[in-house]
Amino acid sequence: MNFPLLHGLAWDAIIGATLLFPYIAQMPKSLLGNLTAEQFLSDYWQKKPLLIRQAVSQFDWQPELADLIALATQDDVESRLIENKQGKWSCESGPFRPNRFKRLLPTDWTVLVQNVNHHVPFATELLYRFDFIPHVRLDDLMISYAPAGGGVGPHFDSYDVFLLQVGGKKRWRISAQTDLDLAEDAPLKILKRFEAEQEWVLEHGDMLYLPPKYAHEGVALEAGQTWSIGFRAPSAQEMGGAFLDFLRDRIELDGLYADPNLQKPIDPARVPYDFVVRIKAMLDGIRWNEAEVREFIGHYFSEPKAHVFYDSPDEEDSEPAFARKLAKQGVQLDMKTVLLFDDARFYINGETLDAGLDAIEHLRQLANQRRLPPAVYPATLIAALYPCYQYGYLHLG
Numbered sequence: 199m200n201f202p203l204l205h206g207l208a209w210d211a212i213i214g215a216t217l218l219f220p221y222i223a224q225m226p227k228s229l230l231g232n233l234t235a236e237q238f239l240s241d242y243w244q245k246k247p248l249l250i251r252q253a254v255s256q257f258d259w260q261p262e263l264a265d266l267i268a269l270a271t272q273d274d275v276e277s278r279l280i281e282n283k284q285g286k287w288s289c290e291s292g293p294f295r296p297n298r299f300k301r302l303l304p305t306d307w308t309v310l311v312q313n314v315n316h317h318v319p320f321a322t323e324l325l326y327r328f329d330f331i332p333h334v335r336l337d338d339l340m341i342s343y344a345p346a347g348g349g350v351g352p353h354f355d356s357y358d359v360f361l362l363q364v365g366g367k368k369r370w371r372i373s374a375q376t377d378l379d380l381a382e383d384a385p386l387k388i389l390k391r392f393e394a395e396q397e398w399v400l401e402h403g404d405m406l407y408l409p410p411k412y413a414h415e416g417v418a419l420e421a422g423q424t425w426s427i428g429f430r431a432p433s434a435q436e437m438g439g440a441f442l443d444f445l446r447d448r449i450e451l452d453g454l455y456a457d458p459n460l461q462k463p464i465d466p467a468r469v470p471y472d473f474v475v476r477i478k479a480m481l482d483g484i485r486w487n488e489a490e491v492r493e494f495i496g497h498y499f500s501e502p503k504a505h506v507f508y509d510s511p512d513e514e515d516s517e518p519a520f521a522r523k524l525a526k527q528g529v530q531l532d533m534k535t536v537l538l539f540d541d542a543r544f545y546i547n548g549e550t551l552d553a554g555l556d557a558i559e560h561l562r563q564l565a566n567q568r569r570l571p572p573a574v575y576p577a578t579l580i581a582a583l584y585p586c587y588q589y590g591y592l593h594l595g
Contacts (some may be wrong), residue, residue: 366422501548
């Protein structure tokens with residue numbers, strides 16, 4: 199779908215935190231314990247682990263296993279079931295039939311549900327509490343459930359991750375080892391050799407931060423969940439391929455291949471040197487600048503995954519009616535919507551969103567806070583938001 203160009207969690211502080219690496223302290227009031235966001239980014243982000251006791255003490259939603267199974271049966275939810283039978287790993291991808299979970303053994307399995315923030319408001323709000331990291335880097339909130347003894351083996355992630363314990367207890371062992379060779383016969387990225395350097399037991403509300411490629415293994419001591427807040431860290435290869443795809447629809451190269459001074463070849467099958475030179479000259483016409491890179495970033499990092507769909511209103515209001523309700527109810531982004539901006543423009547769900555100058559500050563507020571309070575807003579903002587409302591990208595409050 200081509201989106202037309204349109205012209206014209208603050209939560210209470212969390213109580214009680216214990217920080218390790220390299221000292222222990224007792225000062226509450228943040229997801230990060232007694233650290234400010236600036237201290238965390240300076241001293242820990244992509245540098246070393248951080249354990250925070252009681253990082254989150256209040257949960258407005260705490261699912262049971264049945265709730266996660268219900269999500270794992272849906273077509274628009276990415277899910278996996280990992281088992282370890284007699285030392286052999288297996289991994290199945292959803293959606294699952296409910297009776298699949300009736301055949302599980304009492305232990306040695308884990309069910310994982312991706313992008314729970316697309317389906318549960320509390321998960322969305324919790325994810326965006328990590329806004330001390332730019333939204334363009336936020337990926338998703340995944341929930342894994344395991345009975346006692348369950349886990350997914352020693353592994354590493356290529357991205358930063360916060361591991362929040364919800365219910366039960368889990369023992370985490372971690373290592374800064376540089377040996378990241380993987381087991382050849384496993385369907386998962388299981389480390390061939392794992393030598394733990396530090397170990398903790400996380401209880402409900404405790405959270406562990408790990409930098410990229412930090413080896414770790416979690417084993418449930420009691421049935422419980424790990425809520426994983428992950429961050430996007432695309433490879434250079436992935437970015438290069440995606441950017442070339444982006445450019446393909448935008449470059450305009452003039453002219454046709456021509457060789458008016460062609461000579462009879464000695465070897466007809468040999469690619470002539472002059473042919474290579476002429477083709478290279480044609481390709482040298484491919485250029486890009488910072489503005490095009492910015493536009494690519496906005497489109498690529500706000501684009502929804504293939505399985506994500508948006509629901510239009512069942513009974514769509516007219517634009518004047520939408521404006522009246524906006525003034526009384528406010529508006530909020532759909533849980534699956536990503537709205538980003540740079541100095542030049544706004545990007546919503548992979549498309550460009552333009553608006554008049556008097557709408558810019560309101561759109562920035564909507565992007566940062568994911569909602570706008572009830573108020574009378576300028577007509578240019580209404581014109582920008584109304585098609586988003588029609589597509590299901592946002593909803594009246």
